[in-house]
Amino acid sequence: MKVVTGKVMSCIDRQASGDCAIPGLLLMEDAGQNAWRSFRTLCREKIDKESKLLFVAGKGNNGGDALVMARAAFSEGFTGAKVVLFASENGESVRLHTKICEGYGLKVLCMEGDKLAVQAAISDADVIFDGIAGTGLKGALRPMAAELVRRINESRALKVAVDIPSGLGDDAFPIAGSVIVRADITLTMELPKLPLFSPEGRKLVGRIVVVPVGFPLGLIAEAEAAAEWFVPEEVQVPELAPWAYKNRRGHLLVIGGAPCTDGAPFLCAMSAASSGAGLVTLMLDDEIFARTPPDRSGIMIRRLDPKFAASVDSVVIGPGWGRNEARLAAFDAVVQHAASGVIDADGITLLGMWLNKNGGRLPGKDGSTRWIVTPHPGEASRLAVSLGLCRDIEEARSMLLTRPWELLPPMAERCNGVIVLKSHISHIASPEGGYEIVEGNNPALGTGGSGDVLAGICGTMLMRGEMAAREAALEAVALHQRAGKHAAEKKGFFTAGQLIEFIGIESYRSAAE
Ligand SMILES: NC(=O)C1=CN([C@@H]2O[C@H](COP(=O)(O)OP(=O)(O)OC[C@H]3O[C@@H](n4cnc5c(N)ncnc54)[C@H](O)[C@@H]3O)[C@@H](O)[C@H]2O)[C@@H](O)CC1
Numbered sequence: 476m477k478v479v480t481g482k483v484m485s486c487i488d489r490q491a492s493g494d495c496a497i498p499g500l501l502l503m504e505d506a507g508q509n510a511w512r513s514f515r516t517l518c519r520e521k522i523d524k525e526s527k528l529l530f531v532a533g534k535g536n537n538g539g540d541a542l543v544m545a546r547a548a549f550s551e552g553f554t555g556a557k558v559v560l561f562a563s564e565n566g567e568s569v570r571l572h573t574k575i576c577e578g579y580g581l582k583v584l585c586m587e588g589d590k591l592a593v594q595a596a597i598s599d600a601d602v603i604f605d606g607i608a609g610t611g612l613k614g615a616l617r618p619m620a621a622e623l624v625r626r627i628n629e630s631r632a633l634k635v636a637v638d639i640p641s642g643l644g645d646d647a648f649p650i651a652g653s654v655i656v657r658a659d660i661t662l663t664m665e666l667p668k669l670p671l672f673s674p675e676g677r678k679l680v681g682r683i684v685v686v687p688v689g690f691p692l693g694l695i696a697e698a699e700a701a702a703e704w705f706v707p708e709e710v711q712v713p714e715l716a717p718w719a720y721k722n723r724r725g726h727l728l729v730i731g732g733a734p735c736t737d738g739a740p741f742l743c744a745m746s747a748a749s750s751g752a753g754l755v756t757l758m759l760d761d762e763i764f765a766r767t768p769p770d771r772s773g774i775m776i777r778r779l780d781p782k783f784a785a786s787v788d789s790v791v792i793g794p795g796w797g798r799n800e801a802r803l804a805a806f807d808a809v810v811q812h813a814a815s816g817v818i819d820a821d822g823i824t825l826l827g828m829w830l831n832k833n834g835g836r837l838p839g840k841d842g843s844t845r846w847i848v849t850p851h852p853g854e855a856s857r858l859a860v861s862l863g864l865c866r867d868i869e870e871a872r873s874m875l876l877t878r879p880w881e882l883l884p885p886m887a888e889r890c891n892g893v894i895v896l897k898s899h900i901s902h903i904a905s906p907e908g909g910y911e912i913v914e915g916n917n918p919a920l921g922t923g924g925s926g927d928v929l930a931g932i933c934g935t936m937l938m939r940g941e942m943a944a945r946e947a948a949l950e951a952v953a954l955h956q957r958a959g960k961h962a963a964e965k966k967g968f969f970t971a972g973q974l975i976e977f978i979g980i981e982s983y984r985s986a987a988e
């Protein structure tokens with residue numbers, strides 16, 4: 476689904492009411508009514524007519540949406556519903572809808588005049604609908620609004636953000652330390668907004684429900700996308716022909732492992748085989764090679780020889796590999812010989828050193844990259860600093876957690892590789908443009924070695940048909956998340972080794988369907 480910035484959404488709003496002559500109040504009516512209906516469908520079991528619903532409205536149209544919802548709830552028989560106005564001086568839509576709400580018989584409190592009554596209503600509420608500010612927010616919330624949000628966050632109520640949790644917005648202010656509504660559910664209008672999806676933002680948003688508003692379809696189709704958002708189930712892995720023999724499923728070379736960290740490349744290799752690679756060779760240092768038993772369930776094991784990268788379809792380089800000058804030389808040889816590859820873990824630090832030393836970029840083919848780089852936020856921060864994209868680790872980390880869309884595209888461009896920022900929500904940026912976000916939010920998948928498993932899947936996907944590196948990364952991330960869900964359903968928490976079985980099931984299910 477298309478994701479837009481708040482600014483683009485405001486522009487759609489203006490075009491709808493300008494060029495398309497749709498009165499703003501009409502759109503607001505649909506937005507509020509549909510948001511109430513979506514909430515009712517989602518929470519049918521959680522609330523009844525006795526529930527104490529509190530609708531909090533700021534001065535702008537976000538407040539207007541909340542007031543339409545309040546009236547819809549009241550009309551349906553939720554007669555205990557109350558409204559809290561943030562200010563006594565309000566915009567036009569809030570003034571009008573407040574009058575209408577009063578006309579219907581809803582109790583309306585105002586923060587400016589009735590602070591104690593407002594506080595009591597907040598503590599008493601079962602559900603609080605947050606319409607303090609939406610896409611019209613400028614900077615971080617000012618002190619009065621911040622105080623109201625603090626009280627809402629302290630309450631025991633289910634918190635439902637209207638459009639976007641108040642306090643979260645397009646503007647570049649630090650999320651950490653700012654006061655922002657911590658929502659359980661976000662009812663976002665028409666198209667999801669970009670700030671909902673940063674790794675920090677996603678923690679504050681809860682379940683995302685997209686509410687249809689009824690904007691003209693042409694406006695929505697033409698709106699500039701900031702990203703595409705996927706739930707893992709939506710992403711399809713290309714089918715494999717029933718007659719596909721091992722040589723058609725590709726030969727992957729995994730290079731990694733150092734004394735004490737030799738588990739990582741094995742996990743990666745096993746994961747590659749389970750996600751559908753036809754042949755997997757694992758390349759190890761002499762020392763590890765010497766003490767490794769010859770048979771590892773069908774994985775071929777060789778001594779380190781970077782030139783062998785030319786004999787396979789793709790490589791994964793870096794899991795548990797360590798980093799030093801000798802590794803850098805081997806890295807250079809692999810990059811020169813490989814047709815395509817995945818750079819993970821220690822390989823990412825080596826990539827930063829290699830790019831700085833060579834001043835070049837990863838080799839592409841026919842103008843497209845054939846490389847995927849899979850950092851977690853720590854590795855991505857170090858890469859950003861070593862590429863000179865950020866002053867220091869702190870700046871890089873803050874950008875990656877709150878505005879990764881500003882940092883990952885230049886990083887992808889500088890490396891000439893698809894960057895997968897791994898997290899509870901994964902972001903994928905490509906040098907050819909394009910930005911994808913994949914839902915995660917499964918703590919069971921945050922298990923030691925889970926990233927090594929993902930690297931193996933990425934390697935397999937790079938060998939699958941004519942897929943571009945960007946598609947391969949998207950499909951690998953989605954498959955990893957689907958397998959993680961399936962594993963959690965069956966086992967609860969699990970190890971990376973146990974996850975591999977589910978990679979096999981999910982991969983086979985989607986490729987053979
Ligand atoms: N056509 C329409 O009217 C539609 C409006 N929609 C709603 O309208 C919202 C956008 O409305 P607006 O553009 O009026 O803006 P908002 O209502 O999102 O926010 C503006 C209000 O927040 C206050 N504010 C701004 N920065 C602040 C800060 N730093 N601290 C404290 N208060 C601050 C302003 O005083 C202003 O009253 C969307 O989020 C959405 O909820 C959508 O539902 C779609 C239809």
Ligand SMILES: Nc1ncnc2c1ncn2[C@@H]1O[C@H](COP(=O)(O)OP(=O)(O)O)[C@@H](O)[C@H]1O
Pocket residue numbers: 851897898899900901915916917918919920921922923924925926927928929955
């Ligand atoms: N809460 C979570 N929800 C979904 N996926 C997660 C979560 N936490 C971590 N992950 C995934 O687990 C993997 C962890 O990778 P990484 O940090 O490299 O771990 P390791 O170094 O142990 O392999 C990433 O793919 C990440 O997206």
Ligand SMILES: [K+]
Pocket residue numbers: 537605606607608609636637638639640641
């Ligand atoms: K809001």
